[in-house]
Amino acid sequence: MMAPALLSIKDLSVSYGNIKAVRGISFDVRQGQIVTLIGGNGAGKSSLLRAISGMAPFDGEIQYKGIRLNGTPAHKIVSLGITHVPEGRGIFGSLTVKENLMLAAWCRKKDPEGIKEDYNYVINIFPRLGQRMAQLSATLSGGEQQMLAIGRALMSKGDLILLDEPSMGLSPVLSDEIFRIIAEINRAGVTILLVEQNAFMALQLAHYGCVMENGELAFEGAAAVLLDDPRVRRAYLGV
Template sequence: MLLAVENLHVSYGGIRALKGISFEVEEGKIVALIGANGAGKSTTLRTICGLVRAQSGRIEYKGTVVNKVPPYKIVGMGISMVPEGRRVFTRLTVLENLEMGAYSRGSSQEAKESLANVFKRFPRLQERKSQLAGTLSGGEQQMLAMGRALMSRPQLLLMDEPSMGLAPMLVEEIFSIIREINNSGTTILLVEQNAHMALSVAGSAYVLETGEIALSGPAAEMADNPEVRKCYLGE
């Protein structure tokens, strides 16, 4: 198992954000976490990558407990995140943003290879490499955030709401790219409010409700589950 989360508890002040959640991510798969706003989805990702400290529980990556490992070391271990809201460096160029994602690479040659791979996957970023990131469209900024995360060549990519704020046509394009990234060998843990799109690409899924896992199973079964269809698929 690439990632195993066991009985994870996280609180912000007096608010219990995660109440003992457990789930697994198998290598080579896409696993979706779906749920309403405030369910704890983003907190889960931020805790896995070390930005939030768990109160208790266990996060195991490739057999190593990473609960107290600092974020920069977690990136070096092979976990990278595409944050909610894209969070690109607006005053830096597209190229400079991508280079920021390669800081953990061991050599400039590896960074060059990563950059070539990102430009191959995102031709628009190559066309705009000298452009300031703040002048890109929302879809292009999402591609830049994804490209920046891929610069470290992660084995596990955490994606937080990649479709947020995008037009339907761009959502289709972003999810097509997510499939391509997974087909090339990268495991993905996907947090997404667009449950329909998330379940269409994932192999398995977990439904989070107020810090607890309410449902879990194969994504196709979840898409047919009456409760999921009513609460998350708008039916």
């Protein structure tokens, strides 16, 4: 039996002026899964994530846990349980590492116990951040900043995390590390929608994959199936 759809996207379009970045996409993200969106530059992957998190106006419909998100401001969407780790990480460089984490727990004012628990959880999975809590986050390396960005998402305690290119600019070793942690977070019950350029890694990690081309959904399917799909292999896996 399939898990129910946590996020349901129907006929979604995103436009910037005359440019249509996303054209009439529909798909579901099921509870507990890792779904990856792959596709080349400018395929509209980031725009799709921005629409879900309330950062870009859109046409069509987005439903999360049965709630219609149309017109909901970004900061309210966070409190509904969707956390967006943006492309480029969006670290607040003039704040300390700890302040970055605490800021992400903004909506959980009434849950100091839970915040403490998750703070310890973040230190546990990212020991390198634990040693740098009092440091300004601008002084972190790229890998550490990505860890902080994911750590922040954990502090927001979303049921759905949108990850935009978490491996960007990282060495293969660090990318592996980040992907290992994404799998761990998913095992803890968090649903993940992952946008990646590295299609091979993403499909190995994910349960389900959607391939975007020119703002449209080209095809979708179980990740294991897509890994063997000749169209995917030719276009994205370089084989």
